[in-house]
Amino acid sequence: MACYTRxxxxxxxxxxxxxxxxxxxVPKDLGSSRVTGMVKPAYETLCAYLGFGKPGAIVDRMQQVxxxxxxxxxxxxxxxxxxxxxxxxxxxxxxxxxxxxxxEWGVVRRKPAGCHYYELERSPLCGEIxxxxxxxHAWPDPSDPGRCRGLREQARRLREETDFxxxxxxxxxxVHLTQYLRGFQDWYLDLGADQYLFSCLMAAVxxxxxxxxxxxxxxxxxxxDLVSFGDDVGLQDRGVCALPVYRRLIRPAxxxxxxxxxxxxxxRIFYHTCGSVCAYLPDFIDIGIDALNPVQVTAKNMQPEKxxxxxxxxxxxxxxxDSQHILPNGTPGEVRAEVxxxxxxxxxxxGYVVAAVHNIQPDVPPENVCALFGAEVNKxxxxx
Numbered sequence: 001m002a003c004y005t006r007x008x009x010x011x012x013x014x015x016x017x018x019x020x021x022x023x024x025x026v027p028k029d030l031g032s033s034r035v036t037g038m039v040k041p042a043y044e045t046l047c048a049y050l051g052f053g054k055p056g057a058i059v060d061r062m063q064q065v066x067x068x069x070x071x072x073x074x075x076x077x078x079x080x081x082x083x084x085x086x087x088x089x090x091x092x093x094x095x096x097x098x099x100x101x102x103x104e105w106g107v108v109r110r111k112p113a114g115c116h117y118y119e120l121e122r123s124p125l126c127g128e129i130x131x132x133x134x135x136x137h138a139w140p141d142p143s144d145p146g147r148c149r150g151l152r153e154q155a156r157r158l159r160e161e162t163d164f165x166x167x168x169x170x171x172x173x174x175v176h177l178t179q180y181l182r183g184f185q186d187w188y189l190d191l192g193a194d195q196y197l198f199s200c201l202m203a204a205v206x207x208x209x210x211x212x213x214x215x216x217x218x219x220x221x222x223x224x225d226l227v228s229f230g231d232d233v234g235l236q237d238r239g240v241c242a243l244p245v246y247r248r249l250i251r252p253a254x255x256x257x258x259x260x261x262x263x264x265x266x267x268r269i270f271y272h273t274c275g276s277v278c279a280y281l282p283d284f285i286d287i288g289i290d291a292l293n294p295v296q297v298t299a300k301n302m303q304p305e306k307x308x309x310x311x312x313x314x315x316x317x318x319x320x321x322d323s324q325h326i327l328p329n330g331t332p333g334e335v336r337a338e339v340x341x342x343x344x345x346x347x348x349x350x351g352y353v354v355a356a357v358h359n360i361q362p363d364v365p366p367e368n369v370c371a372l373f374g375a376e377v378n379k380x381x382x383x384x
Contacts, residue, residue: 010079011225014165017350018226018268018290018316026347028373029318029355031068032080032167033228034060035272035293036319036355038068039116041362042369049366050075059084061093061101062109062118065359076373079353080226081162083155084169085216089146104140107180116362123183131200137181139204142212148219155223167226167270170213170261174205174253175231175240181205191241191249198249206253214260221265226291229257234275237300243279251283258288270318274358276300278307285314294319294357295346308346316351321372323357327364332371339372 008016008024016023031037038046040058043066047053052075056066073081087093094102099111099118106124111117125137158166178201179187190198217227233240233250240246258269268290277284277292278301284292295317296302304320320342321327326335339354346352360369 009163011163011165014079014353015225015268017347017353020313020316020350022350026343027079027353028077029080029353030076030078030360030373031073032078032082032226033169033230033270033272033293034063034065034084035228035230035358037065038360038369039362040064040066041116042360042364043068045362046366046369047072049370063359064117076370078373079165080167081158081164082167082169083151083158083220083224085147085151085171085212086149087146088141088144090144091140105177105181106138120180120183123181123186125181125201126183126186129197131197134197134200134204137204139208142208143215147212148216151216152219152223155220159223165225166223167228168216168220168224168267170216170227170229170257172209172213172229172257173231174202174209175233175250177205177209178202191245195249202249202253206256210256210260213257214264217261217264221267224265224267226270227261227265227267228270228272228293230272230293232273232275233280234273234277234296234299236275236298238276239280240275243283246280247283251287255287262288274299276302278302281307281311281315285311289315291316291318291353294323294355296357297322298324298357304342304346308348308351312346312348312351316353317346318353319355319357320346320352321354321356323361323364327356327368327372328361330368332367335368335371 013023013027017027029036043056053069053072056068059065059067088104091104096102102108108122109118110121112119125133155166158164182190182201231254233246261267261269269288270291270293271284271289272293274294274296276299292315297304297320307317321339326338343354356372
């Protein structure tokens with residue numbers, strides 16, 4: 001397959017990759033989602049290094065991920081722009097003192113001294129509970145009018161006044177939320193020993209999140225190209241559970257969300273899960289996932305050669321530039337070489353978007369961020 005002889009628009013480039021057509025260059029993503037951005041200290045260091053870039057507002061308090069300045073995104077020629085819901089007018093975070101808060105689900109978090117993130121401190125549904133305790137929990141209001149205020153106009157402007165692909169960041173994470181609400185230990189115990197209780201909590205959370213995002217999709221569905229959601233089902237060396245258990249207890253929630261997106265838009269589905277999820281990939285494809293992020297290449301069975309060979313014609317890979325070793329510890333030349341290698345391998349005949357494996361952390365030198373997004377990522381990579 002020959003390279004394109006003209007430059008594509010940013011939107012065309014992303015859509016070509018998602019449709020497994022060869023774009024003019026491999027697309028790039030930084031900051032289009034809460035899992036492809038930068039942690040606040042890393043972004044501040046980058047802006048100081050570049051000599052430009054306004055301080056960004058926090059878009060994910062737990063992870064301390066910030067919004068990136070448009071000048072920085074244009075400097076790196078990033079192909080995607082994000083829209084996200086607002087905080088609710090009522091029932092948002094409750095401050096519990098310095099560096100400690102309860103979110104609208106009742107989950108309490110604190111930021112330990114010297115830590116970049118907020119850690120889980122208290123889960124409101126931990127311990128011995130019954131299904132009626134789930135029913136009685138103080139759930140957030142998914143229809144709070146503040147969540148979607150101005151969202152349609154923001155999406156319309158990006159769609160009609162720019163050539164960037166537009167990604168709606170959905171808040172759909174029933175695995176994560178049930179873990180936070182129940183506590184990780186009780187969550188895993190339920191998964192193995194009380195699957196009825198597990199299902200009750202999963203169902204309650206899923207219904208709220210579906211309504212939460214249904215209202216937003218009604219506003220923006222005709223302007224967006226992608227919908228992103230994240231829900232980790234992988235560990236470093238395996239999935240969170242056996243495949244039959246995943247299919248029975250977790251997959252149905254993700255499948256309902258994808259169906260809902262398709263009912264309200266023509267958007268492609270970007271799904272984030274860390275870890276070793278190779279065994280789940282046929283299910284992801286069957287559900288209707290179009291792009292897998294972050295492609296954690298250091299996890300077991302997640303070698304890019306294997307993934308491209310076995311699944312590269314059926315799903316797009318989004319990420320894959322190693323955040324555990326190469327980005328924090330490599331030289332700029334090594335980062336450029338890895339980006340070029342991954343672009344040629346994973347970008348052959350489309351199906352790849354360059355991004356870091358998860359948010360860029362404070363231990364990544366700004367020179368390496370520049371190498372990541374300024375490297376030679378425009379090789380056609382075609383092996384046809």
